[in-house]
Amino acid sequence: xxGRMNSAANNNTYILLAEDEPTNQYVFKAILESGGYExxxxxxxxxxxxxxVKRKPNIILLDMMMPVMDGYKAAQLxxxxxxxxxxxxxxxxAQAMKGDSEKTIESGCDDYMSKxxxxxxxxxxxxxxxxxxxxxxxxxxxRLQKRESTGEQDAA
Amino acid sequence: MxxxxxxxxxxxxxxxxxxxxxxxxxxxxxxxxxxxxxxPGSINIHLTQIILIIAxxxxxxxxxxSLSMVxxxxxxxxxxxxxxxxxxxxxxxxxxxxSHEEELTALSKVLSDLAHQTKLYCSEIExxxxxxxxxxxxxxxxxxxxxxxxxxxxxxxxxxxxxxxEFLANVSHELRTPLNAILALSEMLHDEISGPMNDEQxxxxxxxxxxxxxxxxxxxxxxxxxKIEAGRMEVNLEKSKVVAHLVAAANRLRALAEEKDLVLRIxxxxxxxxxxxxxxxxxxxxxxxxxxxxxxTETGEIIARIKVRDEDxxxxxxxxxxGPGIPKGVSQKIFQEFSQLEGSESGKNNGTGLGxxxxxxxxxxxxxxxxxxxxxxxxxxxxxxxxxxxSMTPGAExxxxxxxxxxxxxxxxxxxxxxxxKRILVIDSDETEIAVLERxxxxxxxxxxxxxxxxxxxxxxxxxxxxxxxxxxxxxxxTDYSFISEVKKDSMGSNVPIIVNTSRKLMxxxxxxxxxxxxxxxxxxxxLKNDLxxxxxxxxxxxxxxxxxxxxxxxxxxx
Numbered sequence: 121x122x123g124r125m126n127s128a129a130n131n132n133t134y135i136l137l138a139e140d141e142p143t144n145q146y147v148f149k150a151i152l153e154s155g156g157y158e159x160x161x162x163x164x165x166x167x168x169x170x171x172x173v174k175r176k177p178n179i180i181l182l183d184m185m186m187p188v189m190d191g192y193k194a195a196q197l198x199x200x201x202x203x204x205x206x207x208x209x210x211x212x213x214a215q216a217m218k219g220d221s222e223k224t225i226e227s228g229c230d231d232y233m234s235k236x237x238x239x240x241x242x243x244x245x246x247x248x249x250x251x252x253x254x255x256x257x258x259x260x261x262x263r264l265q266k267r268e269s270t271g272e273q274d275a276a
Numbered sequence: 277m278x279x280x281x282x283x284x285x286x287x288x289x290x291x292x293x294x295x296x297x298x299x300x301x302x303x304x305x306x307x308x309x310x311x312x313x314x315x316p317g318s319i320n321i322h323l324t325q326i327i328l329i330i331a332x333x334x335x336x337x338x339x340x341x342s343l344s345m346v347x348x349x350x351x352x353x354x355x356x357x358x359x360x361x362x363x364x365x366x367x368x369x370x371x372x373x374x375s376h377e378e379e380l381t382a383l384s385k386v387l388s389d390l391a392h393q394t395k396l397y398c399s400e401i402e403x404x405x406x407x408x409x410x411x412x413x414x415x416x417x418x419x420x421x422x423x424x425x426x427x428x429x430x431x432x433x434x435x436x437x438x439x440x441x442e443f444l445a446n447v448s449h450e451l452r453t454p455l456n457a458i459l460a461l462s463e464m465l466h467d468e469i470s471g472p473m474n475d476e477q478x479x480x481x482x483x484x485x486x487x488x489x490x491x492x493x494x495x496x497x498x499x500x501x502x503k504i505e506a507g508r509m510e511v512n513l514e515k516s517k518v519v520a521h522l523v524a525a526a527n528r529l530r531a532l533a534e535e536k537d538l539v540l541r542i543x544x545x546x547x548x549x550x551x552x553x554x555x556x557x558x559x560x561x562x563x564x565x566x567x568x569x570x571x572x573t574e575t576g577e578i579i580a581r582i583k584v585r586d587e588d589x590x591x592x593x594x595x596x597x598x599g600p601g602i603p604k605g606v607s608q609k610i611f612q613e614f615s616q617l618e619g620s621e622s623g624k625n626n627g628t629g630l631g632x633x634x635x636x637x638x639x640x641x642x643x644x645x646x647x648x649x650x651x652x653x654x655x656x657x658x659x660x661x662x663x664x665x666x667s668m669t670p671g672a673e674x675x676x677x678x679x680x681x682x683x684x685x686x687x688x689x690x691x692x693x694x695x696x697x698k699r700i701l702v703i704d705s706d707e708t709e710i711a712v713l714e715r716x717x718x719x720x721x722x723x724x725x726x727x728x729x730x731x732x733x734x735x736x737x738x739x740x741x742x743x744x745x746x747x748x749x750x751x752x753x754x755t756d757y758s759f760i761s762e763v764k765k766d767s768m769g770s771n772v773p774i775i776v777n778t779s780r781k782l783m784x785x786x787x788x789x790x791x792x793x794x795x796x797x798x799x800x801x802x803x804l805k806n807d808l809x810x811x812x813x814x815x816x817x818x819x820x821x822x823x824x825x826x827x828x829x830x831x832x833x834x835x
Contacts, residue, residue, distance in 0.1 A: 143457045154469045214449035236456035
């Protein structure tokens with residue numbers, strides 16, 4: 121494992137992380153920033169939702185156990201926001217009991233990682249989902265352009 | 277003692293009376309007749325006649341008296357008979373006039389005594405009955421009390437189990453949280469992420485990391501065991517190359533073996549076989565056995581063998597080592613919790629002693645057996661066998677939630693018994709479009725099946741229940757129209773609603789034609805999946821309620 125990871129896609133990539141425990145906040149922030157990402161941290165699900173209104177993140181990481189509003193509830197609400205279509209939501213869970221993993225996906229998360237989370241795992245997952253989201257939005261763009269151009273043809 | 281009064285009241289008296297009345301005058305007459313015959317002329321004939329008449333009359337009277345007496349006696353006896361009969365019938369209250377005959381008096385006394393005694397017995401029995409009933413009632417009450425107490429205890433136990441589960445969940449979270457920082461940060465220090473480190477610092481960082489990993493391992497073991505005890509450990513079956521998985525896990529221990537100059541050999545011919553099993557548990561057991569072998573063996577080799585046995589449908593796994601062996605009598609105990617072979621040879625005992633205990637629990641959970649054969653001074657052979665599951669019945673057990681890897685997640689939904697999941701068939705030529713749709717639909721708890729060409733569609737329709745089809749409307753008019761018609765004509769497809777998904781601007785003709793064939797048309801504008809979801813739900817509920825396939829709606833996503 122070498123030093124910092126850098127990729128072109130990391131510039132301007134903005135990660136929103138919701139995690140209430142201060143030490144873990146530090147850990148995740150350090151790991152993600154070492155990957156070249158910009159990170160904003162909030163302490164609960166409610167604040168996470170408010171933050172997405174202010175600025176649309178490229179990816180959202182949610183701790184599942186938080187005060188005020190936990191990750192499950194936050195995920196359920198986040199996926200209903202049409203402006204956040206295509207923004208992957210990753211769950212950070214303690215994975216204690218049977219059904220925990222299903223619960224995260226049922227709430228609307230795209231993927232989950234169970235604590236304790238290793239740096240390599242976090243970076244890999246985040247990279248994967250960011251790439252996927254990027255691919256999808258690029259493709260959507262192309263379709264939109266294509267439709268507009270065929271639209272012009274039809275109208276003509 | 278002769279008592280003239282008693283004469284009247286006794287059979288003997290009456291007999292005597294009868295005799296006096298009849299027999300004696302008869303005898304006297306006969307005597308006189310005899311005398312007259314022997315001494316004729318001494319007695320007047322008329323006198324003789326009179327005497328004969330008197331004698332006859334007396335005899336007759338005597339006979340009548342006798343008869344009457346017998347009748348009376350007979351009646352008395354009959355009365356007694358009746359009384360006895362009624363006593364036999366249960367009527368113990370006897371109230372009858374005691375006969376005057378002295379002999380029968382005794383009988384009546386006997387009957388009376390009998391009746392009385394019987395009454396006494398009866399009431400004694402009654403008493404006993406009541407007593408028994410009282411006892412039974414008391415016992416029943418006691419039982420009821422005990423049952424209540426048991427039920428109460430049961431509740432408490434259930435509560436305790438519940439609390440245990442909640443405790444497990446909380447503890448798990450609490451224990452894992454600090455480890456997150458320990459593992460991640462020590463790793464970052466070692467990797468010099470936040471700045472350069474000297475060799476000594478890096479070494480220290482690695483030690484923190486290793487200790488943290490050990491701690492995590494121990495915590496997992498304790499939690500595993502607690503889970504098993506709380507009955508909350510479930511078996512996750514999935515089809516995979518189980519043997520390959522085991523071999524890979526064993527290979528990861530090779531470095532550990534080499535550190536001690538031990539040879540680790542893995543023997544199997546069945547690596548490519550796909551099996552249905554809980555491969556994570558099998559891996560844990562396997563790794564535990566190999567890890568133990570490495571830990572306790574100082575020199576020599578460790579041979580791990582995996583065999584899929586068709587004859588008895590068993591998976592047969594064994595780990596053999598050239599370690600110190602296990603003394604007789606201890607071999608059973610080592611599978612117990614916290615038992616450790618305190619070998620003076622192996623100084624480091626950094627285990628909880630839970631590994632084998634967990635392994636045994638897992639093996640038992642999987643329906644198999646685990647045992648050890650060992651010769652002190654030579655080595656040990658640990659073996660476990662588990663039966664092979666025939667096939668995975670869909671939805672029967674909680675399907676494993678495979679941790680998502682780098683490929684698209686293979687999520688298998690747990691069938692909700694209350695509300696079965698709607699399955700949507702997405703037909704689209706574009707892979708990415710399918711991926712996007714799939715993600716949104718899965719978030720909404722729909723099951724998704726995808727096809728890129730129309731060829732597969734019929735097969736799919738026949739293979740499984742499809743609740744809705746989302747069809748991408750391409751530019752080739754005819755193909756799509758005829759395709760839709762074909763689907764509708766097909767027996768399995770005729771009732772399935774179709775939503776046509778298109779980004780093309782449709783001509784009025786197209787719209788008309790499509791409306792007759794499909795349930796709805798969805799015009800994709802940029803990223804308004806919510807509307808599509810709403811449309812899907814509307815179509816599905818209409819289909820459910822009305823059963824009428826000719827309802828047409830034209831939805832346009834609003835830009």
